[in-house]
Amino acid sequence: MTYLSVCSGIEAVSVAWEPLGFMPVGFAEIEKFPCELLKQKYPAVKNYGDITQYEKWNIGQFDILVGGTPCQSFSVAGKRGGTADERGALMYAYLGIVETYRPRWVIWENVPGVLSSNSGYDFTSFLAGLEECGYGWAYRVFDARYFGVPQRRRRVFVVGHSDNRTDLAAKVLFEPESMRRDFKKGEEQKQETSENVRGSSEITMYLAHPSDSRFKEAEKTMGSVTAHYGSTGGGNTSLIVEPTYFRRGGNYKYHRDKKASTLRNSASPDCFDLVLASEKKYIRRLTPLECERLQGFPDDYTQIEWHGKPAEQCPDSLRYKAIGNSMAIPIMRWIGERIKRIEEKIK
Template identity: 45%
Template sequence: MRYGSVCSGIEAASVAWEPLGWTPQFFSEIEPFPSAVLAHHWPDVPNLGDMTKFKEWPDATIDVLVGGTPCQSFSVAGLRRGLDDPRGNLALTFLAIADQYRPRWVVWENVPGVLSSNGGRDFGAFLGGLVKLGYGFSYRVLDAQYFGVAQRRRRVFVVGHLGDWRRAAAVLFERESLSGNPAPRRGPGQDAAADAECSADAAGTLRASDGGSCVDQAMAGHLQVAGTLTATYAEQAGQDLATMEGGLQVQAITGDITHALNTANNGKGFSEDGTGRGVPTIAFTAKDYGADAQADLSPTLRAGGHAASHANAGVMPAICSARPGMAVRRLMPVECERLQGFPDGHTAIPYRNKAIAADGPRYKAIGNSMAVVVMEWIGRRIEQVEAIT
């Protein structure tokens, strides 16, 4: 499969799909740091830049067009009228690019707010545009925490297939999701790491302890939240450890951590009283006064900026072990990479005369990205449909 990517960011799609044998034909990204990440990891793939200039792009043959147009605003007022926010217009630009290259498949991602924007009319206009171009479509809200990463990240995914909605629906929908008896999800107080047949290793890669297929379990919705929020960082990339606002001391979690967030007991993962009960890690939005605090699951990663920014952006989530005496600290970039399913150090590239980029642009790029594990699931589902149709 050959694909073109727009609003490429740090290319979650490529990290997910290249192991499947898919090949990128072009990227489209204008932000400096994500563009540097693309050039570092994919020096031979052209970055065509501004997607609004797509009419100037060279010819290419692609089977899939993928992109997540900016989610800061979604104000598609209709296919025949202008837009209040030019960022929202990129959703329609995505459709125009699909019309130019005519791929068999389109994959589009955005925040759940698109479903209610302008009373649903904006999202309806986008879907109507797909139909006008000849694409059948399906859409579904998927949460990354059910695909093998310990991050609560709900996103709308639209999959379109040229000429047939049934193929698109076959990608996103399964028997369990249609029968009224969905596969069991994460229960309150459940120690997923101790019981799950599948987990994530230190790099966030799905693995099976019983020789089975974690990918199959994830696709069936049976994979419990596996651990990715681990910290064996120990300044391995030469970075200074981050500190929370107010000067709280950072205490990195060290040791051989192979399970979920509940292994924050100095890396041991279990209490010292012989009970074997896990000591949970509490994760919460750093400036939301703990209102979204939850054990063993990170809030949604945002495009981290500064402390005075909007509540939905700003600094990365904070964590603290439930064990007495453990200090609160902010997630480190490598942990955020793992929470999105990226390999360690994916954004630790040379940048602006530094051997490793500063934390700020890394946080922003990671928070703006898609979850790799969800994109891999979608890619595998597309492959299955291609094989039987």
Template identity: 30%
Template sequence: MDMFSGIGGFREGLRRAGGFECAGHCEQDEHAERSYRALFDTRGEWFCDDIRKADAGSMPDFELLCGGFPCQSFSIAGSRHGFADPRGTLFFELARVAEARKPQYLLFENVPGLLNHDGGRTFAAILDTLDGLGYGVEWQVLNSKDFDVPQSRRRVYIVGYLDARCAGKILPFRETNDAAPAALRDGAQGSWVYDPAGVSCTLSASCGGFGGRTGLYDVSGGVPIKEATKKGYKMAYPGDSIDLAYPRMNTRRGRVGRQTAHTLTTDATQGTLEPRPVRTPLVSSPERNPSRTGKPGAPMFTLTTKDRHGVLLGKRIRRLTPRECLRLQGWRDDRIDRVLAIQSDNQVYKQAGNGVTVTVVEAIGRRLADVHNELEAMDKA
């Protein structure tokens, strides 16, 4: 059951993991809901536009309850009002559904600020609530850059289960990706390939306009010239994009199965200049305020709803395209095409920033499915 579904990041990740079938979803934003229905066949499924109005008794049977409950009230970038904010109380709507239907598993996502909000009392209340419903609970802060996308996006994932034999088998993930950028393939400028440590800033829902000027990526097979030169991207070179279609290869740290993307780089006509990440470039020039400018080749500053970000290359700064933002959330181009065909750029920026990273959900889903199948086999033996 896909609650606070957005455009369907949970559903897409579990679909890729295999063995999951969605029983229904809930989403209040009409634009996100339009994208969801363009991405998935929802005919005959249960639906509700407001979880507060959801009749748990009318829901079909389901074994996994998913939800990225609204995070603005817990985010460092937000007001951090927590449960005092009406959005913060929506967690208890998930708990209400869980109490009524008793699914075997829970999978929730939120910002890391949830853990220390109000001195930890907010998270303690969440744990106490789930414990009272009979769930064992484990949680971990995972970074999307460790799951085959070049975006630094730290989120806390909460897993609940009714069967104590699940303990320690879904979380934690122990491998992290903290290495400095290292070249895997050198050569002419613009053809270098780096390991996934060359990451972008964290996407947020308000990354449209100047707030979305967050990167310059030069890779093969990028966005079409028509898309790259449309209004808002006129400073992008034809072919600029993020492309995760490179063959999987071993990194110098011995990992297998990491997809790679080009690091921030320059067009051949720009010589050997290296791009530099810039925070709030409109406030003051990078030259006069060096603390707002990273070193050449450094990762992007984390994108928030208040700061504005860009990439300095000589005098050029350009924003990420909507396609790139969805790629950074793990969506593949054939799926992205369906969203771009029906949504404005601003809506796509919002939907990408509000979403969950598909590849992270896929990895958790694979583990959850393995554990579930293992327990079923044990019970039948």
């Protein structure tokens, strides 16, 4: 199967789908660092750049359109400009690509905040746009921690199929067992998955930033509290494992003796550091390699040559942002596998 990946970033989609035999016909990315990575990793695939210029692309036919348009204006951590923000309005450019090229499948990803943005009108207008183009659709919120990576990352995934095949779109996102309301079986699966994910991350961490004037005081009061936590930075891209430890718009919550206190941090989101809860407390930065593993990327995937310097000198800040703005690879592979299975049955 062939696919066009838009808002490509560092191409989690291609990493996820390469084992499935899917072939990219093109990318669409404008950020400098991801563009350079795409050039080095996928030299034979054309980067079409700005998705608002889709009418000039002349790509031809492909099977799948996939991409997650910018989420900042939809996130509950931001100003929530929705589609009134030019970044949020890019979802209409995505619909323009759907209307122009009419791929058999469409996959769109965004933050859960899109469901309530503009009282739900923004998301409704996106789904209505798919219907106007003749697509049946289904959507579901997935959390990456249930797909084998040690982070909590909830995202909305919309799958559409041409010829108004809502049934096929639903088969991608929903399992027959859950539709039959088999509560006992579902509960057993939930417990098994949670235990596996929890066991995959043995290091206990706190997220904070040493530039905050209250950081040292907070460090002293945290004691031996434990919580799994990871973050890649990059705006609305927090990666979290335990549900009681979370970040929202610069707010960091710690728990000690079941009492919560909040430390506000207005520092750069690209420079998150970690306090490890152990017998000997110390501070260190979450490494880019750890962030790559949180998303399911191969080790050192984002370590590329940059501005004539060797890969070993690639700036960490650029890597953090690119990884944080990407997708969880296991989820994309799961979706791809189910599409492939459906296509094989149809044939």
